[in-house]
Amino acid sequence: MTKLWGGRFQKSAEAWVDEFGASIGFDQQLVIEDIAGSIAHVTMLGETGILPQADVTQILQGLAQLKEKALKHELKFQVAQEDIHLNLEKMLIDLIGPVGGKLHTGRSRNDQVATDMHLYLKARVSEIITLLTTFQQTILQQAEENIDTIAPGYTHLQRAQPISFAHHIMTYFWMLARDKARFMESMKRIDISPLGAGAMAGTTFPIDRQRSADLLGFSEVYANSMDAVSDRDFIVEFLNNSALLMTHLSRFAEEIIMWSTDEFAFIELDDAFSTGSSIMPQKKNPDMAELIRGKTGRIYGNLIGLLTVLKGTPLTYNKDMQEDKEGMFDTVHTVVGALKIFEGMVRTMTVNKSRLQEAVHSDFSNATELADYLATKGMPFREAHEVTGKLVFTCIQKGCYLLDLTLDDMQKESALIEADVFDLLAPTAAVSRRNSYGGTGFEQVKEQIQLAKQQI
Numbered sequence: 001m002t003k004l005w006g007g008r009f010q011k012s013a014e015a016w017v018d019e020f021g022a023s024i025g026f027d028q029q030l031v032i033e034d035i036a037g038s039i040a041h042v043t044m045l046g047e048t049g050i051l052p053q054a055d056v057t058q059i060l061q062g063l064a065q066l067k068e069k070a071l072k073h074e075l076k077f078q079v080a081q082e083d084i085h086l087n088l089e090k091m092l093i094d095l096i097g098p099v100g101g102k103l104h105t106g107r108s109r110n111d112q113v114a115t116d117m118h119l120y121l122k123a124r125v126s127e128i129i130t131l132l133t134t135f136q137q138t139i140l141q142q143a144e145e146n147i148d149t150i151a152p153g154y155t156h157l158q159r160a161q162p163i164s165f166a167h168h169i170m171t172y173f174w175m176l177a178r179d180k181a182r183f184m185e186s187m188k189r190i191d192i193s194p195l196g197a198g199a200m201a202g203t204t205f206p207i208d209r210q211r212s213a214d215l216l217g218f219s220e221v222y223a224n225s226m227d228a229v230s231d232r233d234f235i236v237e238f239l240n241n242s243a244l245l246m247t248h249l250s251r252f253a254e255e256i257i258m259w260s261t262d263e264f265a266f267i268e269l270d271d272a273f274s275t276g277s278s279i280m281p282q283k284k285n286p287d288m289a290e291l292i293r294g295k296t297g298r299i300y301g302n303l304i305g306l307l308t309v310l311k312g313t314p315l316t317y318n319k320d321m322q323e324d325k326e327g328m329f330d331t332v333h334t335v336v337g338a339l340k341i342f343e344g345m346v347r348t349m350t351v352n353k354s355r356l357q358e359a360v361h362s363d364f365s366n367a368t369e370l371a372d373y374l375a376t377k378g379m380p381f382r383e384a385h386e387v388t389g390k391l392v393f394t395c396i397q398k399g400c401y402l403l404d405l406t407l408d409d410m411q412k413e414s415a416l417i418e419a420d421v422f423d424l425l426a427p428t429a430a431v432s433r434r435n436s437y438g439g440t441g442f443e444q445v446k447e448q449i450q451l452a453k454q455q456i
Helices: 016-022 024-047 053-071 084-096 098-104 108-144 165-190 209-216 225-230 235-261 289-311 319-348 353-360 366-376 379-399 409-411 421-425 425-430 442-455
Strands: 150-155 158-166
Touching: 016 409, 024 053, 024 084, 024 098, 024 108, 024 209, 053 084, 053 098, 084 098, 084 108, 108 165, 108 225, 108 235, 108 319, 150 165, 150 353, 150 425, 158 165, 158 421, 158 425, 165 235, 165 442, 235 289, 235 319, 289 319, 289 409, 353 366, 366 421, 379 409, 409 421, 425 442
Parallel strands: none
Antiparallel strands: 150 158
């Protein structure tokens, strides 16, 4: 089959070579964006008088028919035509005749593909921002229902201090807020039009790049034609932002997985987000959380992959840059799916409040309260830390916890300890008293939730 660019060639590649070089297997996902770019381009060509209006009308009618077929998934793509651009151009020529070949006036596949990817990411990043907002709202709902739910807080995966469960999960709200801010900020680099930059040097035709950009809804136009066709920073930035988002989701997934074990039993996941075992009837596995944790690695790989492709490519366009798309598509599909799954998983999970209450009464997470208590009595904190540590050791020897000690037991280590200490060591008191800004105190958590609502 003759290539649309094959005029100077006397020999065709073998089919397996075409197969290796073709991108239509994956860049057909840009079909709607490619048609949109063509509609804007040919409209501009008509308005500037570069093409007669009769030709423009005919081309626009043909593009409209192709778009209708694309939306119905009726287009048949061919490896012989290499990519989405040549496939659609060939279809257009077959549909309306030689006039379809005028569509490519004043542009190149180089600026065409860059335009497609800007359009694609602009729409998908907007979708991701919306999904992040929905997920934040779900976290807020769970937080409001669990302000007074006390849970063990951990450092080094060891019991540290009692906290509000709401305070714990609100941590992920703020992580997602930063993720959302990064995606929103990245839109400045995505929302730029490369269309009209040509292969790399612009064109001799009197095109109006600003007009085609306006028709496509872009805020800016690349000021340098070479930069326009070689820039993939906006994709790298998207992959980086996605990698960091998936890091946050993976950390949350890890906690979901631990909390749903029998050993923790802090939550129970809804059946819709769990699976069973093919051999062990009792199993309820947190497979969706595990899968999100696992998929994080492939997003890291997509980021490193594109950085590696770009690091050795001279200006401007090189065939290497065909490798910019599969990782981008995969990352979009993975991130969108992960956010939808995670939002549903958190929205439907059951928090086991009684188990959490039991957990905070069976540990030494209130030890800091005792050290702080002694410090308020005038004892240097470092000394108070040592006294408390000795009392913890006493409990370990006795097989009990701090609240199980008698006042006499405590006063053997310090005469400053009085009967009021027992009220302060209660988990509820330990949490409620931590009212420094951003702390886990119930009132502070309520204020944090209100701040989050205002931000969202």
